[in-house]
Amino acid sequence: MPKRSEEMLTDVWTSLMLVWITCVPYTSMTPISRQRILSRAKRGWVWNQMFVLEEFSGPDPILVGRLHTDLDVGSTPIKYVLAGEGAGTIFAINEITGDIHAMKRLDREEKAEYTLTAQVTNRDTDQPLEPPSEFIIKVQDINDNPPQFVEGPYRASVPETSQVGTSVTRVTATDADDPVYGNSAKLVYSILEGQPYFSIDPNTAIIKIALHGMDREMREEYLVVIQAKDMGGHMGGLSGTTTVTVTLTDVNDNPPKFSKSLYEFVIPEDLAIGQPGGKVKANDRDIGENAKSTYNIIDGDERDVFEITTDAQTQEGILRLKKPLNFETKKSYTLKVEAANIRFDPNSGAPFKDTATVKIAVEDSDEPPVFSKPTFVLQVDENAPINTVVGTVTARDPDVTGSLVRYFIDRHTDLERQFNVNVDDGKITLAKPLDRETDMWHNITVTATEIRNHSQISRATVAIRVLDINDNAPEFATEYEAFLCENGKPGQVIQTVSAVDKDDPIQGHYFEYRLIPEMLNNPNFTIKNNGAKHDTFRRQKQEMYFLPIIVTDNGNPPMSSTNTLTIRVCGCSREGIVQSCNVEAYVLPIGLSMGALIAILACIILLLVVLFVTLRRHKNKPLIIKDDEDVRENIIRYDDEGGGEEDTEAFDIATLQNPDGINGYLPRKDIKPDLQFMPRQSSGPNGVDVDEFINVRLHEADNDPTAPPYDSIQIYGYEGRGSIAGSLSSLETASSDSDQNYDYLREWGPRFRRLGELYSVGESDKET
Template sequence: MEAAEDTRGWSVLVAVMLFAVLSHTSAARDREAPRLTSGSSHQHHRLKRGWIWKQLFVPEEDPTPRVIGQLKSDYDRGESAIQYILSGEGAGDAFAIDEYSGEIRTLKKLDREEKAFYVLQAQAINRRSKEPEEPQSEFIIKVQDINDNAPRFQNEPYVSSIPEMCPTGTMVVQVSATDADDPMFGNNAKLIYSILQGEPYFSVEPKTGIIMTSWPNMDREAKEKYLVVVQVKDMLGLSGGFSSSTTVTVSLSDVNDNGPMFQHHLYTFAIPEDATVGTTVGRVTAEDADVGANARMNYSLVDDLEESATFTIQTDPATQAGVVVLAKPLDYESKRRYVMAAEVVNEQVDTVFLPLDEFTDRTTLKIVVQDVNEPPVFLSPSYEWMVTENAAVGSAVGVVSARDTDTADDPIRYSIDKSSDTAKTFRMDPLNGTITIAKTLDRETATWHNLTVIAKEAKHHRLSSTVVASIKVLDVNDNAPRLAGLYQPYICEGTQAGELIQLLSAVDPDEPPEGHHFYFSMVPDMHINPNFTIRDNQDNTAGIVARRSTFTRKDRSRYLLPVVVSDGGSPSLSSTATLTISVCSCQPGGHCPSSGVEALALSMGVSLQTFVGLLVCSVLVTGFRLWG
């Protein structure tokens, strides 16, 4: 019915257009000067003429040539005096005109989607005079649509994602199809959408192609991807129409609607007691049905403080497993088993889908400490003793002690590492660990002795360990002080009584706790020296002072002066040194050249034998004093 109405509408429209054209043409002709018809000498007016049209439409895809219309002039009396000519679009190719009858026919089938209408021109001329009987007229042949195209989806493929648990009616995506047929002619291009696959989870709005959810609370963990097949039909879905289909891939994106859960209620691990801090004890695993950030989790140890302080648990970022790590040293003999609770919780919590407590789970950890045969353990990490250097050989210095921490409790044997430089100076009792002196000690030779002591199991695995024992040798006053240098004092001629001749100091290998206190004096029990005296400065120095004036080389060239140096130890020790004081003819400033002394000795005629005799006497006197 609609096609018939459209055809009538086009016929009326074309008739109106032709009527207007013909009316204009007739009026123009009436205004022209009158002309004589062939064989007549009388003038007459041309009558108003018009074109006669039967049909101006052609159905597409019709392969049979057929007459679709006729052009006819009102001058045409059927005598073949008028010739009809067709020109314009498709003339001679798609359309032809019978030059005698004016009938227009098709030459081939036409495709409306390729060309919807043709604009042509028609002429009617007198065959004899070749003059136009009618003015050239333009008209249109419209190709009528038939439903010869199926609808086609645009923008394929269709892929969409929606969050799981979304409410019913959530828009997924809009599919769109087009039809090449004429949308203005009938229902050929009027489309309607429907679901072929995907119900009851999805539906489609028939006219717009909008796909929506129709099932509440779709769960990604149950099904992550859906394939929805949508069909589109033309002719408003009536029979005889064309259809096409497309597939829409719908993925459910994750929301945090699941909490982590441990795979087991109890995890048991074993670790040797000698494991180092930082050793991985084991792994616990919690599963979360969510993915990505919604599945990230953190682990912790709860309950007993001692248990959780001995171990820690960390999250492996790659696997999301809980890694149990040793945080403190273990001792099988002290504690053999640890029991604690491990907790896991989602890193991100969304209480829209689950209550807070369902984002947390717990399990029990049982960690068994394995016994390891360990070497003996010294009761002290190091030992340090002090002993005086005059301690007798065989005296006890100290005692080391070790124990076997294993359950077997092996006896321990002690020894001193022979590679030690001082191993022969001390002796070790192998049974009780007592260290005694084996050789006389001398603090001035070695102040410290460092021994490496070995403790070894007497049975079983004979494991051993070592410890350092340091022995400090304390000083005793066993060295006499002595003058600090080889003094060569001299006295200048003209020196006055009371003048300082030489400043003396002393040294002592000993190290008294309160420092050195040296005392300087003349040899006792001898008559007073008339020439010199020793003045103790009370600061560990002393000065040789002249007791008279008028020392000359002529009188005497050298003087022997015994000097006694004693310390403040208990008992006090002393030594005597005899100094030779030379008389010198000094230069200005008090300098005595060596030639001044030698020349004096030669001029005085003192023989070498005499000088040696005096020196021997001095040494003998000193020796008597020391032994007395």
């Protein structure tokens, strides 16, 4: 038999002996009479707590204990009854002896104790002999559960180079066995794997650093196996294990280091400003923020030509241009660059640094022509003749070989082609005359191109200022109209005039005003000090004057223009307030008066208006035929004359009526009636007498307030059946009968006229 099995069997027998010694009831050997039994006042059985060993399994039920009462003397039929938790299923009692047996295998970790009730009854009558009493059966623990790390596996971290004894983490194991009975739940911790780097406290399970100078750059991660053993770590105890992954976190304990001490780059001279010209890299064994470095140029010639920046992604130093390179001026550069950690050395307090040398060779490139200055400012007089030289632009090829340059004007900046440039020497000339009053400045772009390489192009802006010359005569600032009183005093100023000039002389404007030579001896008006003075006037003599005034500027040569001042002679009050002015004018010095022309034009317009009104009234006069007039003097013309006088069946009113209006009502479209009337029900034309038809319509028209106005005509095409007059459309028939009977028309003519006057409608109502 294995040694472990022997130990377990020894533990079981020991437990059974303890149960037997504790639980077997004590029985009094003194006989007790029945009379004494009936007179007892307290329970007569004796027992203590009962115990049963967990996980016990055997061929027979295990005896837990025995109940016994003092009443059980042999003469009284005693019956033991068991009730409570597990009674009858887990625990069974012998009714005669009171022995209690466990019928099933028990697990303390599932249920540690059971509360039951015992009672003694008469076997024959089932009457209780004593009150019931509770007792407890406890399940005795055995070491059947190993320790478990519920929260495992574990992960922990500790900074690299930590001191020995630095706490890393703590682990915890649990044991389901009874912690108060024996050593089944007493745990002891130990390390199975992870020495000599880590240690663990056997009681607290705290893992600590056990080795000095652990370096993350050498090894970053460690796997530690922890064991927890019960029974205080003694032989026969159960154990459980877990793993702890310990990661060393980085500290800045490594400086940056350039991969080489000398870097060499070749940079073309046409490299654009801000473009990278080379890269350097300082490696750092640390990670994260501890590996970040900054780069600087700490020494070298022309340090202001270059700058170095840090790429945040690659941690490289990018060398960039700050100023343009020129192969013809300087062909090489030598710089000293430094890489330094952002964080400091924890021991010295100074940042980690490293330096390297960078040599740069400038490569010659074919550069575009260079203008002598980026912007040229030229000037030219307005109205200068064509081919006048405005100025010259110059450019050169900066390369050593040197190439000839050709000049061109960008026509997008000179859409009107006002300038030309000589392709060889850059002289700019006029192609069209310029007007300063239209455009004072002209901005054009001139390009310079190498002859041997047309792709090398440069541009310069040329601003051309147009200088002013006196080429515009001054004019009145506005059309002046002066009013003077006929009773005004001689010498009174009647109007002050001013002039404007499109030119812009440097010395400013000065204008001279004078009358035309023909008016120098004019007795009525004089020009003095920019004012027009007058003598005494009478409206009966002349009511309007046109005074020509010459305005001259102070240019070289001077320019002048003649402007007319209109002067009206008005009737004024004594206070000089204008009361009335006429429109007749007299042109000075000779000519027809403007007032007379206006009066003639007004008369013509008045005659035209009178004529138009007369014609319109004549046109709107209604056509009324008197009863005694011969109807033959009023000719009614139809587009279709039918079949003649004898054709009384030529037209049927049913065919001329509006089919949509037979049972409907078409409202007026030119007026909105005040009252709404029901639509007239139109009767069919077949078999209807014309006399009755017309009388009904006349009655309706006379009583209908919504009847249309009298300025339109209603046409009726229905002539009735069997008319003795025949067709009305045959007044101009070719019949030779001169004895035609027109009595019918004389009788019905006035009625038709009356009907036409009442039923006059607009164009939109002709369908009815």
